[in-house]
Amino acid sequence: MRFGILPRSLAGRTILMLLAGFMLVQILGLGVHTVTQVKLARIEQQREIATQDVIIYRHIAATPPAQRAEAMASEPIPSGDSITLSDTPPPPTTTFQLPLPARQIIRASIIGYGIPMQLRPHGLELRGIGHQLRYVISFALPDGAPLMDRSGTPALPTPKGVPPQVPPHIWLTITSPITTPHPWRSPEFGAAFIVMTVLGAIMIFWAVRQLLVPVKTLAQAAERLGRDVANAPDLPETGPEELVTAAIAFNTMASRIRRFVEDRTFMLTAIGHDLRTPITRLKLRAEYMEDDEQRVKMLADLDEMEAMVAATLAFGRDVTNSEAATRIDLPSLLRTILDEAGDGAPDQADSLAYQGPDHLAIKARPLSLKRALVNLVNNALKYGDAARITLIPKDAGMVNITIEDNGPGIPNSHIETVFEPFRRLETSRNRETGGSGLGLSIARNIIRAHGGDILLQNAANGGLKVSVTLPV
Template sequence: MKLCLLPRSLARRTIVFLLVGFAFIQMLGLLVHTVNQMSLERMVDEQEFATRAAIIYRHIALAQPSDRAMVAAREPVPKDDTVSLTLSPPLDGTMRMPLPMAETVRAGIFTYGIPPNLRPRGIMLRVAAHPFRLIVSFGLPDGLFFPMPPPMPDGGPTPDGAPPDMMWPPPAQLLPPLMWLTVTTELHPPAPWRSPGFATAFIVMMLLGGIVITLAVRQLLVPVKTLAAAAELFGRDVVNAKPLPEVGPSEIVTAARAFNTMAARIRRFVEDRTFLLTAIGHDLRTPITRLKLRAEYMDDDEQRAKMLADLDEMEAMVAATLAFGKDITTTEPLARLDLASLLRTIVDETADMDPDHAAALDYQGPQHLPINARPLALKRALSNLITNAMKYGDAARVTLHAPVKGTVRIDIEDEGPGIPSEEMERVFEPFRRLETSRNRETGGSGLGLSIARNIVRAHGGDILLENETKGLRVTVTLPV
């Protein structure tokens, strides 16, 4: 047995396909958004680090050269940052900072705004791995400019453009050639998908998308369901089936128009065939009547009786043919009727026609059961079934069951010999009679069961035959 995980319904299958595609698109879109957000967050982290490094550099550069180590040690920095003063920038285990990252860090440093007199003598940008770190090394000023509260009397000349509180110290007070301030930070990879917002956004978009997709698919499949219902109704009742409305999108209008055209052609074919059948039956009445009149003048009584019997049988067949054609083309409207009362009426009428076997007729079921049906047609079908049960099975036990899932069931049981299983379907064919009659006396024209099934199926039901231990059971199902 082949396992199919897809739902059988076209609507559900379409919804599943669209939801899977929508989820894939959403995941792809969120992935692109996440990568972009990670890049932006990394850039923001780099700029913030560059600004912090510039602030630290300014604090230390403004300090007395002899106090810079103490200021660096006391500088408040985040837990992932480190500050150190060395004679040379750290190069071991590091590599040159990639150009895009270096441009971001350099822009962050100079955006902060370092005064010209505090400009570093050099900046070195490096990165290290395991863990990933950013390293910025500043070449500190060599002590040529530093703030002093009062001007020293033995100080050197003030350089042009220098503030009044800045002095040019004598050569004896120069500091060592160069000191490097190194600021390091550890960058943690951003993980926006771990935040509640990521999952919330995905769930909300999937819910809203699922609702929109479900409503759209159901709306799109309404014409398909309408077409299926129209085809089902047309298959049950060719004459009374209404045409499909030719409205909606162009594709739906085209399909509805094609269906209506097909239905009209089939209806015309059935009507033509029925008209031909009834016309032949009607035209046969006149010669049959003439033959009966001529038979009355025959001298041989035995031959006259045989001929009249044959003519009576032919006349009965013609009448059945006309009735069959009339039933096919009848357009009786639906009406609300009491099925229980209808069955009791048929049972009583059948008993009146055969008083000797009235005891073999029985009805069991509710007192009232309203349904929508065509009263005259349904009465004819049920009367035919009950009459057949009495004629060929010597009994008719009629049982009306309560509706189950919108369907009512009628059982008609007799006490006859039953029907061979291979003949169950043949008895419903027009003009088809069993080769071996269910009784010694062969009767009927072979149209009764065909007419009954056509009527019941036109109501949306069906007729089934089933042999029991003693007799035949005819089951009629009808929609409520």
């Protein structure tokens, strides 16, 4: 068995595709936002490091050379930072030059902090250490005085080639760890993503449902038209321009179908009505026939023709029936039909039975529904010598009526063809009963006009089982 990824309904597919697109846009937007936040966080980190380093530099530069060792030892520095004094900045072999934007931000922060003229460094190196991810900021002290230990002797040797009277530069190097910003790990990031996703899903779900309401309305109107052409209401011609155009087209189509059915039915009933007069004349002429055997045969044929004409007129009335629907008690109607059938065939009264609830209200056209059920019960009695009715309430606002008989049943190949007008099964039905072949066709038309349907099935233990489904 193959399982589709897409939902079966149009609403489900539309919602799924819109949600997928929304999630993609959401992820891309949050990705761009994250990159921007990481960039801003790095800039802010560079400014903070430059500010804290320039504070340390001002303190060390303002301290007399003889006391700088103690000042460095007591200097409060952030965790992970380190301070060193050397005669040269860190060599390029162990460091790398920071990108230009980073150098510009750090340099601007140092200059913008406001260092007094006498403390301004004679040099500034901005580098980084790749394997440890650290910023390395080196300041050349303005006085060039060597670092003295506590005994007062230089702690750093004088570089070779530098005259003793020219003080060498002393470099204050501060290294600070580079922390990688992770804005997506913050609770606000996840909360914002969840809130936007939920709100977007709710809006998409609501919008799709609203947009597909006209589609459902059109489907329901088409279903009503297919079941009851004569009484199906028109679609309201309101709403957006496209919906109005579709409603007008549907109503025009329904009107044409209704007019076609009415014209065909009117023609059929008119022909049937007009045939009554010649049939009556033929009956009168047959009465004067001298051959008794031929007269009897002629009158039998004319009686059959008259019955067919009467059935045709009844069929036309049922197709164009405009009886109003009302609430009726279905069990009472079924019991009444069985009682009347028993009165008409006393010898078969014992084969009539009802099983089901005592009361069950449904909305129906009483006369039309009774005519359809009477046809089914009479067929069961005529061809199956029994009519056992079972009424079972079903889910989804439907009820099921089953009518079972003891007859030979119907060949499976003719289960549907028996519903065609004037269709009779010569091998399974007795022609002497006078049937015209319209009973099941009329019954199905009536039941479908009520929003239900009729199905035939051969019972396992013999006989025919008729299932009638009706809405409550």
